[in-house]
Amino acid sequence: EAAVTQSPRSKVAVTGGKVTLSCHQTNNHDYMYWYRQDTGHGLRLIHYSYVADSTEKGDIPDGYKASRPSQENFSLILELASLSQTAVYFCASTLSGQGYEQYFGPGTRLTVL
Amino acid sequence: GEQVEQLPSILRVQEGSSASINCTYENSASNYFPWYKQEPGENPKLIIDIRSNMERKQTQGLIVLLDKKAKRFSLHITDTQPGDSAMYFCAATTDYAQGLTFGLGTRVSVFP
Numbered sequence: 001e002a003a004v005t006q007s008p009r010s011k012v013a014v015t016g017g018k019v020t021l022s023c024h025q026t027n028n029h030d031y032m033y034w035y036r037q038d039t040g041h042g043l044r045l046i047h048y049s050y051v052a053d054s055t056e057k058g059d060i061p062d063g064y065k066a067s068r069p070s071q072e073n074f075s076l077i078l079e080l081a082s083l084s085q086t087a088v089y090f091c092a093s094t095l096s097g098q099g100y101e102q103y104f105g106p107g108t109r110l111t112v113l
Numbered sequence: 114g115e116q117v118e119q120l121p122s123i124l125r126v127q128e129g130s131s132a133s134i135n136c137t138y139e140n141s142a143s144n145y146f147p148w149y150k151q152e153p154g155e156n157p158k159l160i161i162d163i164r165s166n167m168e169r170k171q172t173q174g175l176i177v178l179l180d181k182k183a184k185r186f187s188l189h190i191t192d193t194q195p196g197d198s199a200m201y202f203c204a205a206t207t208d209y210a211q212g213l214t215f216g217l218g219t220r221v222s223v224f225p
Contacts (some may be wrong), residue, residue, distance in 0.1 A: 032211050042215035043157070050210065058212055059114065090156060100145050100209040102198050104156040
């Protein structure tokens with residue numbers, strides 16, 4: 001079973017503040033993703049990464065930056081948090097060439113006040 | 114890009130009956146269609162998927178059908194049980210490496 005962990009699991013931030021969400025996977029997966037889920041809705045792709053030190057924009061990248069300092073770690077950065085960024089954030093990973101399944105982390109519940 | 118529409122948004126079924134969820138997609142180049150189940154407060158978990166070279170796939174009480182001409186795919190849960198109550202999401206992608214586009218979800222409730 002793939003192991004993807006996220007920290008923190010819950011965070012309250014103030015409008016205009018900086019927020020960093022972290023994701024760590026221990027399965028040597030090369031592809032990693034950040035999604036957000038708004039209450040009662042599906043997931044939307046924010047950023048993804050194929051390899052360390054490289055990130056790509058997903059469907060809704062505005063207001064977010066991503067960082068992939070190593071194969072195991074992938075961070076999502078909100079430089080100026082806004083109320084509209086209140087959501088649950090999921091990190092996921094998959095291994096290229098080994099089927100398509102994405103393994104999701106437990107999620108981080110972010111509340112911006 | 115891709116857009117995925119999922120219906121219905123809410124589905125109530127009697128225990129032992131079947132439940133069906135339908136999704137449509139826009140991009141004819143989409144080639145991978147997974148289904149995820151999400152329990153309250155949990156992360157999404159893959160339950161079944163189908164690739165564009167197949168029309169039907171079945172596993173453990175789940176059937177997924179793909180109609181590429183109509184750009185439609187569906188999930189059928191046979192013999193529903195209380196444990197099947199959850200949110201279900203369909204997704205599609207033209208390149209799995211670039212992430213998934215999800216539908217808005219279907220809340221399935223199984224009642225006695």
